[in-house]
Amino acid sequence: MRTCLFYPPLLLYCLLIPAFGQSQVQKIYLHPKATGSEKQSKFVDSIRLIPLEIKEDIELTAYNSIDVTKDYFLIKDYTGKRILLYSKNGKFIKKISYKKLGESFYPLYDEYGERVVFFGNNKNYSLTSRDRLKIMLDWSNPRNKKYFKKYTIDLNDTSFTIKKEIPDENDIIHAYHYYDDLYWRGQIITSELYKDSLDYEFKIYKNNKLVKGFFPYNHINETRFLNTEESVDVNKTDTPYIHFITRPFYDTIYKMINDSLFPAYQLVLPLENSLPPSFFIKPSKNKTERDNFKRNNGWMFQQVQNFYETPRFIYFSVGYLSHYESYIYQKQNNITYKIKNIKPDSSQYNLQVLGDYGVSRKGNRFYKTQKAGDLLTFFTGNKKVPVPKELESFLKSNPHATTPVIVEFKLKNE
Template identity: 25%
Template structure:
């Protein structure tokens, strides 16, 4: 009897250990706690945080006219842009000269015209050193070169490489979001998995397959994973979580824990207490100052960039911030003062319009952060800075002579200081 009891206890112990082993441990040994009060943030001159500011107007023609930049990727020679309004991918060179456009007409499959015309973004893929644009239309992945020429069309279910390039590490490991982990007859979903040679190196944040139908999740927009220029590091954020996680080829780290004032913070039991389940949106609508997410997380040198999101929708809020990890100063991006480095023009449209409030920085590449704003904003800002003796570079001078408030958006390229 004693043997049987012992056997059962040991079996339960090992089964429990196996179950627990499926979830990898998050390394918090290097965690830094930051106390952040956005309303206490201050302004500063643009040149306090940036070494370089470049404005790149995008050429406006009948063929190139579009609304706004919803997605931006940067290659060695091109800007690749997705515009939600026109449902098209546009390609410009680094000087803003229009090259080509990919829209629904180029997506049609002569053999199967169903389900090929609608798309909502793109990925850049690199194969044998050649960059191509991959566009998914649910049924197919269609590939184009950087001149907009059709390359190939592959059934989505047969296309094994659909992840963005920045999900991959130099060491051969890759990140998989919403990962399905299969073990014999059992399977579980995980928000993040680190894979190498198709095997799980680490799996984190398990959830039930029906969680999105049984609960409510507010999105801050953009990808939860951000690349900030280091080969083997990415940042990751989660819904209703004020932590910034760092993903490496080996494991997941808790890098920064952000603590906000109580009037901006969710209750400590927000995710566990069933009283909030399926009522989360109503909670944030009622408590408009409380942050439901952080986003736009980048660490460049000693500068930590991030945004906070709530439902106040007040353009005067200080929601885009820079935290100096060495001096602990907290700066509001909205309150950065234009100076000679920026030709006395603002580096975002925060406080004037909604491009930066909605999307924040569009990405980071080769030492530069990228954002954009409309020509309406640009010409308005120029008028407001008329008292300044700005000397514009040739690209801007030509733009102000030939463009107007209805011209294409302007890309702003920013090189953050690293000290």
């Protein structure tokens, strides 16, 4: 990555950012027990229930997630290895099975290309982490493409056919669209295979060339990244060209405006969740030692993820070394709540819409799937609560308990 050596002011800027402005960033305190339970209606409003067209062979399984595309709701059923496609008004469009692709292929919605991408290893080859790194370092070699397979579904083509494609550079080096004609890369790896020791945790590319790098580290033997693979987390905001960036093992949340970076928040952790100073200066001997450290210190901090800000609240998750927890921070009172302590109430049909998994966001709205049986149970036991008009005919048709319904909601702004 010698390209960046032509920009010494940038390197100095990256080195000084953690120190500069620390007194200006707002602190988010994560108390040992957070707070007690609260009603979900304190945080959530604008709930809209979207019934989906009933089909006999479609049920909502335990392991699923939803993406909201330009024109469709896309439910990914990981158990059945299929995609359920619906229009925005709930009309069933198509069921797409991807079982034949193999075990290592999972659907990823590419918003920039308006397509679904499946990218994984060619099962005819068994690659080690070292093998994959060698391929990344020689990504332009046409022979290396045989180790991977790629399939796509063009969401602008109403046949919704799974088509085979040739993997490109961005697939192999894990680069993703940032904005306009820029791409970002945030994978962090150390290895003696690298010839140049300088790399950056977060990099921006244009036309396959590095244009900016942030947070320099030693690509060969950086202590905190030895015997592991990490990545920065990049989250869109409701405003174009503004993102939030978080780093592994670092408690500062950065705001990115276009390609300029500023520290915005700092997560203040309880001592029991904080990494010891030795973690940053004492290298692990091998992967086994590193894995043992993670298992024995499962509640130590790893990274802030899925950071989303509104005028009143911040919704975010924390990845610990072996655990995962989601939170809501209330700005006015400087209080952080654990999502699992937030309870649904009858004003929102007793639906648990906040959670650690299965919730996606499109702009300022959140989406999750819900079983029709949960709604049937609620309205049967709460006769005085009026059924929303959009649900009347759906519930009267007596759908199966596992029939999917989509819940749309927002975080309160007032």
